[in-house]
Amino acid sequence: MEKDYSKIANEEKCKEFSKIVIDAYKYYVKLCKKYDRIVGEESVRGIMENEFQDFICGKVCRGDKSLIFKKSIENDPERKIYRGIASISIDNYLQILKSKNSSVYRMGAYGEGLYFSADKTFATRYSDSFGGMVFATMGDDCKITNPGNLVDERYEFNKFYMQSPQYKKLPREIRDWCRKNIIYNNRNNTFYAGFLGYDAIRIEHVYCIFNLDKIVIEDKKLKTNIEVKETKKNIFAKVFGK
Numbered sequence: 001m002e003k004d005y006s007k008i009a010n011e012e013k014c015k016e017f018s019k020i021v022i023d024a025y026k027y028y029v030k031l032c033k034k035y036d037r038i039v040g041e042e043s044v045r046g047i048m049e050n051e052f053q054d055f056i057c058g059k060v061c062r063g064d065k066s067l068i069f070k071k072s073i074e075n076d077p078e079r080k081i082y083r084g085i086a087s088i089s090i091d092n093y094l095q096i097l098k099s100k101n102s103s104v105y106r107m108g109a110y111g112e113g114l115y116f117s118a119d120k121t122f123a124t125r126y127s128d129s130f131g132g133m134v135f136a137t138m139g140d141d142c143k144i145t146n147p148g149n150l151v152d153e154r155y156e157f158n159k160f161y162m163q164s165p166q167y168k169k170l171p172r173e174i175r176d177w178c179r180k181n182i183i184y185n186n187r188n189n190t191f192y193a194g195f196l197g198y199d200a201i202r203i204e205h206v207y208c209i210f211n212l213d214k215i216v217i218e219d220k221k222l223k224t225n226i227e228v229k230e231t232k233k234n235i236f237a238k239v240f241g242k
Contacts, residue, residue, distance in 0.1 A: 008153055008196050009160035017157075017195070018166040020059050021178045027055050028181070040173060044181045050103070053112050053187065057105040057210065061194035064104050066213040067097065067228040073137045073218045081116035081207060081215070083134040084126030090134065094219050098228050104210055110147060111189035111201045113210035122205065135218040138200075142214035144207070145198045147189075154192045158183050 031048040032039045044052045057063070073080065085093050096102075105112035116136060117123040127133055145153075161167050162183070167175065182188060190210050193201055199211035209215060 003152070005153065005156040005160075009157045011164070011166075013157065013195075014161050014164040014166040017161055018170060020056065020195075021170065021174065021182060023059065024052075024056050024182065025174050025177055028052065028177070040177070044185070049187070050107070053105050053107075053191075054103045056182070056188070056191045057112055057194060060191060061105070062211045062213055064097075064100050064212045065229065067100075068213065068216045068225070069094075069098070069219045069222060069228070070216050070225045071218070071220060071222040073135060073216055079138045079140075081118055081136050081138060082120045082123035083114065083116045083136070084123040085131035085134055086126060086128040087130050089130065090132045091221070093131070093134065094217070097217070100228070104212060105190060107187075108208055110203050110206070111193060111208040111210065112187075113190055113200070113208040114212065116207045116209060116215075118205040118207070136215045137218075138207075138209075139214050139216070142199045142209075142211075143197060144200045144202045145193055145196070146202050150189060150193055150196070150198075150201065153196050157192075157196070 028044060029039050031037070031044070031051060032042055035048050037048070088096075104114060106114075108115055116134075120133070123133060162179075167178075170178065182191075189201060190208070194210060199214040200207050200209040202208075
């Protein structure tokens with residue numbers, strides 16, 4: 001049976017997308033000025049690419065706007081996930097995570113986000129004697145897609161959008177820029193997943209999670225469970241970004 005794409009390819013989604021495109025183009029112009037690049041001749045690559053990804057993902061994803069930590073997640077074994085940590089202690093890593101010192105939208109093979117695995121042995125490969133394992137569990141309401149489904153939904157939306165009045169109303173230079181830097185940019189998996197309503201991308205046992213309010217992270221040193229909402233920045237930003 002043919003899949004119904006009407007919920008993702010409709011007039012309201014096109015209006016939302018056009019607004020994002022206009023805002024993204026304005027931000028791109030600012031980045032060109034910041035890095036002394038030529039507007040229109042430079043694609044969003046190189047030194048300004050990460051900042052651009054932060055911007056567009058932030059338009060459609062919640063990122064780390066709300067983080068939940070519990071002393072124990074042993075009651076949720078079926079939805080448990082693992083993240084191996086190297087070169088930094090787990091205590092310091094959790095402190096950095098709570099302080100929200102770096103963008104969640106970090107480059108990865110399948111999208112911009114934090115990577116976990118349902119396979120503890122696999123996650124262990126990414127840890128070392130200085131670090132260890134971060135334990136988390138996914139909420140029942142975590143909406144997950146896979147690369148194949150995302151490709152299909154992205155294709156159907158783009159096809160609908162490029163035929164829409166909203167797209168045709170854009171200035172020509174913005175339409176050209178949009179096709180090159182958003183619609184046909186293969187790095188935009190997380191942006192499209194967030195725009196289409198997902199919280200994570202799953203590839204077999206590996207999860208790229210970009211809405212961290214959909215997971216609970218274990219911190220055995222907690223006295224009481226906490227929820228972190230305030231955004232803070234400090235000197236550990238570069239550490240978390242590695």
